[in-house]
Amino acid sequence: MSPKYYTVTWDQLHRDGKALAWKLLPRGAWNGIVAITRGGLIPAAIIARELDCRIIETVSIMTYDEEARGEPTLTKPPVAAGTGVGWLIVDDLVDTGTTAKVVRALLPDAHFATVYAKPAGKLLVDDFVTEVSQDTWILFPWDTEPQFTPPIAKVGNGGAR
Numbered sequence: 001m002s003p004k005y006y007t008v009t010w011d012q013l014h015r016d017g018k019a020l021a022w023k024l025l026p027r028g029a030w031n032g033i034v035a036i037t038r039g040g041l042i043p044a045a046i047i048a049r050e051l052d053c054r055i056i057e058t059v060s061i062m063t064y065d066e067e068a069r070g071e072p073t074l075t076k077p078p079v080a081a082g083t084g085v086g087w088l089i090v091d092d093l094v095d096t097g098t099t100a101k102v103v104r105a106l107l108p109d110a111h112f113a114t115v116y117a118k119p120a121g122k123l124l125v126d127d128f129v130t131e132v133s134q135d136t137w138i139l140f141p142w143d144t145e146p147q148f149t150p151p152i153a154k155v156g157n158g159g160a161r
Helices: 010-027 040-052 098-106
Strands: 002-008 032-038 058-064 068-076 087-094 113-117 127-131 136-139
Touching: 010 113, 010 127, 010 136, 040 058, 040 068, 040 087, 040 113, 058 098, 058 136, 087 098, 087 127, 098 113
Parallel strands: 002 136, 032 058, 032 087, 087 113, 113 127
Antiparallel strands: 058 068
């Protein structure tokens, strides 16, 4: 079965990031935010602004090369966050949970939040905003660009009248 694609616009990502910040606000002040690079950088910036948090650390774990999934490789640890006490981990998406497991092991005491979650990974995070099916590939705005798309009627497959 071919994957489904779900396109997220800049406006939608901002709204969803802000919605996640609303969920996190009652938890109080954070010592800092750990953004999982690269996908978590922009949501972390949105959430940091909304929660008035100025300390941002990063952790870099490579698991994807375009759409091909590989073994996770830690390329930059989140040194400033210690074990994660009082820290918020932010990522764009938890998919299979591969990256989440590595980050959880590095920061066992942190609170983990993602904007989007798939069923296989959602139990590894503490908060998320939107769940999508496991076979959905999310197209984030930094991975896409606007371009012309022909009308459905001119493409075929259901364009018959």
